[in-house]
Amino acid sequence: MELLPQALVDGIMLGAIYIIIAIGFSLVYGVMHVIDFAVGEWIMLGGFAGFYLNEWTHVEPMLLLPAVFAVFAVVGYLFQPLIHRVLSGHRGNPLLMGLVFTFGLSLMFRGLAQTFFGFYSHSVPSRFSNGSFFLQEGGFSMTVSSVRLAGLLYALLITGILHYLLKHTDFGLGVRALAQNRDAAGLMGVNNKRTSAYVYGIYVGISAMTGVLIGMILSLSAKMGPDYTIFAFFVVVLAGMGYLAGVPAAAFLLGIIQSFFLIYLDPGYTLLAVFAILYTILLVSPRGLFGKGV
């Protein structure tokens, strides 16, 4: 019982990581209807960018986040036309084609990363990595790691900014129109291609920053991609594909389930439980927890 607050906190912190893995990914699915298999590799590449930038400049990696975002947002923006080409035109089965295309990308990125970054694991050194807060109240006590707290704040900040962008700006209106109906959005004067490119750029940028954070909290390696891809998929499916507002709840749920299994139940069954619960929820509510997936 005395572990309950700690279990919740650990779960929430884990959930925060899942949010930032999944939120950009969900946005891209909602707007472009592409399941990006390379999400884990964008995260990995971003992480390494942060790692080398830090090694070069010795600037606190937290402060490097905007730079990483900017670089990768441009990369994503330039990449998008290629994906657009795969999805549009008169190709059969665009969803599948997008999936296979990005799967190919993920293999390439991973191979290139292994060539240039080697096989070893790394860690992004941050001043925040060291601190923690210890709270005690009656019989309860818990430790909150400052770097994880920073991760949580970052996750909430990104979620907030995306929410604002989508709901309160013209750009967001265009994005939402595009997500609703591509043809109608075109008629309304939304520049389909450019909006998609911006969205993809934002997504790649967010994923890259996420990589730096994961390098600070956990670790980095060239082969880490698929581990994160699978969780991005699961969170987004739980939330309902393309339903952005569902992402935090789904991510926290997943984090808390994991945390509770590790602390209270048999840790050996943690992943089995995660997959089984995901599976069951999909069966009961095929469009995610809230039934609002596309």
Add this chain to the structure above:
Amino acid sequence: MKKAVWLALIAAVAFAVPLRAAEKRDFFKVGVVTELSGDLATGGNVTKRGYDLWAEAVNKAGGIAIGGRKYKVKLYYSDAQSNPSQGAAAAERLITQEKVDFILGPYSSGVTIAVAPVVEKYKVPMITGSAESPLIWKQKFLYTFGTIPPVNFTGAAAIQTLAGLSPAPKTAVIFGSNDTFSKATAEAFESAAKKAGIKVLKFNIVPAGQDLTPLMSAAKVLNPDLVAFGGHDEELIKLVKSLRQIDFTPKALLMHYGVTEPAFVEALGKDANQTFGGAVWTASEKTKSKILWKDSPTYAAAAMKAFHVPADYTQAGSSAAGIAFQVALEKIKATPPISEAKRAELIKALEGVDVETFYGRVKFATEGDYYHANVGLNPLTIQIQGGKVVVVGPKRDAEAKAQYPMTPWDKR
């Protein structure tokens, strides 16, 4: 449809090209099956460095001396792609296509177990310089040997060293990742702890690759003296960071292979310090040898010069595998290419090998649960001190006193 036929024919021709009769040659063909790509590529490349270094050293010395002549060695690599079935195919290719004389084996235990029946079938000896799972030796393969003792043999030694510290740890939380090697490590830790009178408060096998922070939170509440973990490189780094983040410093933190990897210290910096680990060899271990390298530091220096990465015991064990072959070949005076009858003799010779190398004593067991594993070594307990791997046990090998209990994270 005809196209498919053509494609099949082209493929057939492409593979048929390297077919050729075994010729007389004045060098040994050495096959290497290991994991050069895939999930286990990190370890596979460590074994590759060990094998490469051995071949380079042998050739620099003019080759293996047999009956007054020297025969050079040439390595033929085949990638197991971290996949047992691909490993079996790799072995079969090296044996039937390249006609290798003997084989240096894979990094992982799973691939080794799949390769073993193949070398058994073709009667080609194999020594793995890395695989540590006790399961391999229980199968009693005649043609498979290994230079690293099984992990249940080495894991226990570290616990014994810790039990000898004062004040001795009384309680422990032990867990391992759910893969062959890590699970065997954790189980070895557990049984040794029980034997040493350390109370195991919590023992869990956890899915590989997870963030274990919540589990560490649970451990923190139990406040054990010892936290012991069986896992692989990346998992170890994540684990130390987890402990750091929840601000829990046990009296001792014990892990196994991976602590000696340079990436561990590089990634964790001063947080890596004081972590205990198990090893069968270190760069500073006192060994004496007449073959290739005269002692550990010489080998370590040669390795550093060649690859710019410090050598660990897997790399050393891989080089030692080559030496074991070398010694056995010299004994039976086998010249390349080695016939099947001579290979059977080679097995007998390998079973008789008992030699001091830079890596320590190599002597393969010829019966029991460790059949054909190297039991000549004496397992070491190491600790990271000031970013360096230092032997702290057993007593007669210790280079420094164990730093114990651990300095709290925020006092470093």
Add this chain to the structure above:
Amino acid sequence: MAEPILVVDNLTKNFGGLAAVSEVSFQVHPKEIVGLIGPNGAGKTTLFNVISGYFAPSRGKILFQGKNISGKPPYVLAGRGIGRTFQVVKPFPGLSVLENVVIASFLRHPKRARAEEHAWKVLEFTELADKAHQSAASLTLAGRKRLEIGKALALDPTFLLLDEVVAGLNPTEVDHTIDLILKLRDRGITILIVEHIMRVIMRISDRLVVLNFGQKIAEGPPGEVARDPGVVEAYLGGGEA
């Protein structure tokens, strides 16, 4: 008159709290062409989807040839003899015109050779035979609408639900389709048709059923219904939404 082939009895379909169709009753007799009209959002397509089994009714029931069919899935109803077309035409785009019709023919002719024979007859009848090997996606809108009818026809239905089969066609094509529908009736098929183009519906229907806001507001021969003040109000007044 003979037994009605279709009886819609007090049918209601709710979506959430919203009644898309409420308490609608009418009958269709064999060999009749009944037009179902109403402004946009009146519930015509919902009604079609309930009758053809895509939605289960919330209340009320549907009798087909005297048997209750409410809630039976579409493929069972197809077996009973109910064919339908979709407002948004959906040929199987990756398949040829012939294959599209062959698939429907399997219902009555499980052997592939027989099904193909039957499909050719349907293609002749719908004048698509010369396009049999084209992909369905390559057809013009008129062709696709025709194919849609062909597919329904290949089921050898006794009762056909046609959803806006002439919308979007040019006058020549419209006449062409009307001829086709009349030919179907001559073959003994009963038809319930939804159509926006009044010229067409007036010309071919024996009777009309008028829906507005999910409720039936009129029923009768075309001439009568056209003069019904309620109907005029619905079309000219608030019905524009």
Add this chain to the structure above:
Amino acid sequence: MKDRRLLGYLFVFAATLLVPAVVHDTFLLRVFTEAVMWIGLAVTFDVLAGYTGYLNFGHSAFFGIGAYTTAILMVRAGWHFAPAAVLGGAAAGIGALIAGFPTLRLRGAYFAIATWALARAIQQLVLIMDVTGGPDGMRLPAFLSPRFFYYVMLGLVGITFFAYWFLLERAPFGLKLKAVREDEQGAKALGLNPTKLKMQAFILSAVPTGIIGGVFAYWVTFIDPASTLGDLVSDQALVMVVFGGMGTLVGPVVGAILIFAFKTAFWAYLSDYEVLYIIILGAVIAGSVVFLPNGVLGVLPQRGRRNGPSPEEKGPGAVLPETEGGNSHG
């Protein structure tokens, strides 16, 4: 004309029967055996992906279920190989039945991810259980006869191919599946029961995959959760099918041969550049989606009638969750 094509298939099949007579090298025979295995896995994957429009990322689960069932029956219960492998196929079929019942209701992306979750769950289960040996895997009695395994694999994949050819290209079943793939709602109106058809396709895909898994286990003599239940089988089958040409029977065969030959040649002769292989494979996959949307088969000149639709002919959204036109009322 179609029968001439069948004749061609039979001719190729007969030719492959003679391979062991010509190829005496055991390694080459191993390569051929594995090539045949991948043909089998690609073709079975395509039943669901190409014909039915469902991307099954849990294909490896069927392979693994077959492999583990066979291994457990042989090692723990002392069964002979043949009945054990058959039961492996049956177990995969039952797995498909249990898994398919709920998952096949899911559309597109959800299905792909749900099946991935399922495969991972089964992998976790095998890792935890004792009877499977957990992470240590299982060693089967070694029976090292290359010819035996070549013929068993060839026979199995051959039977599968011809059964598929009959069911998917000759019998109404294939067209019905394609109707479901193209438009599930529309197919219902034509008297087709999509749930039943999809389930049949799922089982039809799973059973041979399970038996192939069983043969694989006995052939390689060692199985573990990473290699039999990892993503390799699903991923590679997907790549082969897409590269060869989806929704056809010959496409996956050609794709499997080309990708496998490339992979094996690279592995055998350019071992030092293994990482390069992944990069090239990735580029080939991504490139083939951009430039060969219908796979290699799509660029080969077609004799007689086409096999699959050309790019201009295909409509959008076979797997996409559709916006159901018929359902919007009014």
